[in-house]
Amino acid sequence: MAELRNVIVFTIGGVRYAVELRWVREVVSLGFVTGVPTAPSALGGVCNLHGAILPVLDVAVLLGGPPGPPARQGDGALVLETEEGLICALRVDQVDHVASLHESDGALIDASGRPLRLLDPTSLVRHALELVGSAGATITEPLA
C-alpha cells in the first residue's frame, strides 16, 4: 500500500532525494565550515549553529559512494534531528520544494512521475556514528 509522506525534496550531486519534514529542523546557509582532521570522510566538518557545534555530513559517502564536494561557507544545508535527538546537517546543492508524495518500497514518485530516494536521517546518522566510532578507536591506540 502506498503511503503519503510529507517531504522536502532536494538535490545533491545531480541526484534528487527526499527527507520527511518531521526530521527537518531548519534549512540553513552554512557558516564557516571547520575541517575535523582524523574524522572519516562522511564527516565534512563542523559549523556553528546558534552557538552549538553542528556536524555536517556527506550523504554521498554515507550511501557508499565517493565523497561529494566539500562543504563550504554559504552552502545550503538541511539541519536534521534523528529519533535519538542527534542534530546534524546535510550539505545540499539545492532545495527544490516541499511536497506530499506517495511512498512505495522506499521510493517516492514526484508529481512529474520521476522517482526520488527517501532518506532516513536516523539510520544515516547511526551509520555515521559507526564510521566515526571506528575512526576514533584506531586513533586512540598509542603509536609505537
Next chain:
Amino acid sequence: MTEGELDFDPEELAMLRQLFRTEAQDALDVVTARVLAAGSTRPSSDALTEMMRVTHTLKGAAGTVGLPAIVDLSHRLESAFAALGRDAIPWTPATADELVEITDGIRAYFDVAGEPAADALAARILDQIDQIARPDRRPESQPPPFVEPPPEPVLDPVAEGLAVPEPKAWLRVEPQRIDGLMSSAGELLFDRTRIERRVQLLRTLSRDLARTRQTLHDALGDTGVPSRSTLVATEADLAGQAALLAQTTAALLDEIEALRNTIGELQRGLTQIRMESARSLMTHAARTLRALRRATGVRVELRTIGEDTEFDKAVAEQLVDPITQLLRNAVAHGIEPPEERVGRGKPVTGTVTIRARQDGNLLVLELSDDGRGIDTAALRGRLVTTGQWSAARAQLADDAEILDALLGTGLSVRGDADELAGRGIGLGLVRQTVAKLGGEVEVSSTPGRGTTFSLRLPLSTALAHAMLFKVGGQVYAIPNVHVVDTTLVDAGATTKIVRHELLPVLRLELLLGHGLGSDRRPGVVVSFAGKSLVCTVDKIVGPREIIIKPLGPLLAPLTLYAGATISGSGKVQLILDPAQLVRRAHPDAPTTSLADPGSAPMVLAGRALVVDDSRAIREAMTSMLGREGWIVDVAEDGARALQMTRQLRYDLIVTDLEMPEVDGFDLIARLRKDERFQTTPIIIITSRANPEHRRRARELGVRALVAKPITRRKLLEALATKQ
C-alpha cells in the same frame, strides 16, 4: 567470605566499598522514603516492588565487594518485602517504624563493619527483620522492645572517604554581591532613561530640520530669488540645529560609553556570583584533619594561607574529595611518629599547610606536610618489583618522574603493611578529578623534610584560558594550564631541548593531515600528567579566553579533541586534548583507565558493555574486564544500554537481569532483533537464577549465566564458554 577470595587488591577493594556504601545509602533512602510515605497502611504493590528491587541490587553488590553480612540482611529484607507484597504477613501500624529502625541499623552497620561490634549489630538487625516476618504475627501485636538504640553514625572522613555528597546545583551568594548587581541594574535603567531623552531630542531636531527645509523649499518655489532675509533666517536656524545635533551626538556617545561600562560591571558581577573564597574549602579541610587526628592519634595541625583567594564555586566543590584524599595521605604516610620527629629535630606536632593563591588565570592550591617525605629509592624499587616498570626505565627516570608515578591511576603498590601501600588508587583519583576540571597535579618531596602536592586549576570552569595556534590554515586551541612554553623547532627535528629537558617533538601538521612542514616553525610546549612534548604549529595566535563547548555524541569518539570553541567571528575552533597528544609522544604514559597497566602490552580484546544498576558492580566489572584487555563502557539500566548500542557496536555484553524499566531479558531480546547484535556474546550476571531464567537465557542465545558475587574465575570461565 574473606577478602583473600576476592579479586581486587586492598586499595581497589576499599574504593569499591566506598562506592558500594554510597549506593547502599541511596537504596536505604529509597526504602525509608517509601516506608514513611506509607505510614500505617500497606505501601502500594509498586512501592513494595521498588523496595524489593533496591534491596535485591544491594544484595548482589554486597557479595561482590565481600560483605556477607549485608548479603544476608538484604536477602532477608527482600524476602520480607516479598511476603508483605503478597499479604503473607500483615502490614501493622508498627511495621513502618520497625522498617525504619532496620534501615537505620543497616546504615549503622557500615560504620562498624570489620569491628567486633559488627556481628552483634547484624544479629540484632536480623532479629528485627524476623520479627516482621513472623507468620504468627497478629496485627495487634506490639513492636518488640528495643534493646539499645543503634550507634549514632559518626562522621568519619577516613571511613567516609570519597563518599561526599554530589555537588549541589545551588549557589550561596553574599548579599553585598547581589546588592552590587542590583546597583548595576539600577545604573542600567538610568543609562536607558538618559539615552531615551537624547533620542527624544534627536526626534525633535529632525522635525525642526524638516520644518527648516520646508521653509527653504517654499522660498525656492516662489518665483524669483528668495529674499535675503529669508535665507539669513533659514541659515541661522540650520546653524542652531547643526550645533544641537553635534552636541546631542557627542552626549549620546558618552552615554553609550557609560552603558558599556555598566554592562561590563554586570558581567563581572555575574561572574563573581559564581566565585567563592577558599575559606569554606579550608574549613572543610580543618574538620577533616580533626577527624583524622581523632581516628589515628597522629599529632598534626593545619595551617592555612590565602583563604581569601577566590575561585569558581563549582571548582571548589569538586576539590573537596582531592583535598580529603591528600590530607589522609599526609596523615597516614607523611607525618612521622613523635619520637622520630624529635630525633630529626622537628616539633613533636606535625604541620599540614594548605596554601591557596591566584597565579594569573589559575588557582594554585598547595598542600604540604613537614613529614618524612617520599623515599624515591624505595618507590623506584617497588615499581620494578611489582613489574610495572622495567628496571631500565626506573633507572633512567629522575626523581620527579618517579614521584609522578604515584599519581598514575594504574599504580597500586602492593606489599604488606608498607608505608607506601594505599597511596596508589587514591592519588590517581586526585589527578583524575583535577584533570576533569582542566587542571594538573604535581608532587615534590624532600626526604626527611616533607611532601608537597600542587594543584593548578582554572579559576572558573565555564571560561577557560587557552593557547590558540594555526595548523593547516585552521585555528586550534589547547587549554593554557597544559601549555608550558612556546619555542622554535628546526625542520626535521624529532626532539627539542626546552629548559634543559629533552622533549619529543610531535608534528601536529602531520597528525592533522597537512603534510610535514619543511621549515623551522613555532612549537607549543604541552605538559600533561608530568609528561611534556613540543607540538609544531604553523603560527602561534596567542592566549585567549574561550568558552568550551561539547562536541556532541557524533564527534565524541574522536578522542583527539577535548571540545570546541567558537571564535568572535563565529568560526568553530577545535580544542586538542593534551592527554592524547602526550600519549602519542609517550606511548608508555599512564592512561586514565583504571586497568592495571601491567608490564606487557595489553592485547585488545574488544569493546564490552556492562549493564547493571549497581555502580559498585559496574566498577568491579570494568576493573576485571579491563585486565583482560577489554575496553569497557557501562550503562546503569537497560534503556541506557539500548541507547548506547544504537551508537556503538559491542563485542561483548554483560548484563544484570533486574533493572528498572527495561530489564535484562527485555534488553537481550531487543538486542537480538538488531542484526548487529544477533550473535554478540552475552553474559548474564544475576543473583537470582532459576530454571525458567536458564531456559529463557538459552532461547536468547546467552553465552553464560553467572551468579553474583562475581569472581574473576567465574568471569573467565564465562568468557571462555563456547556457544
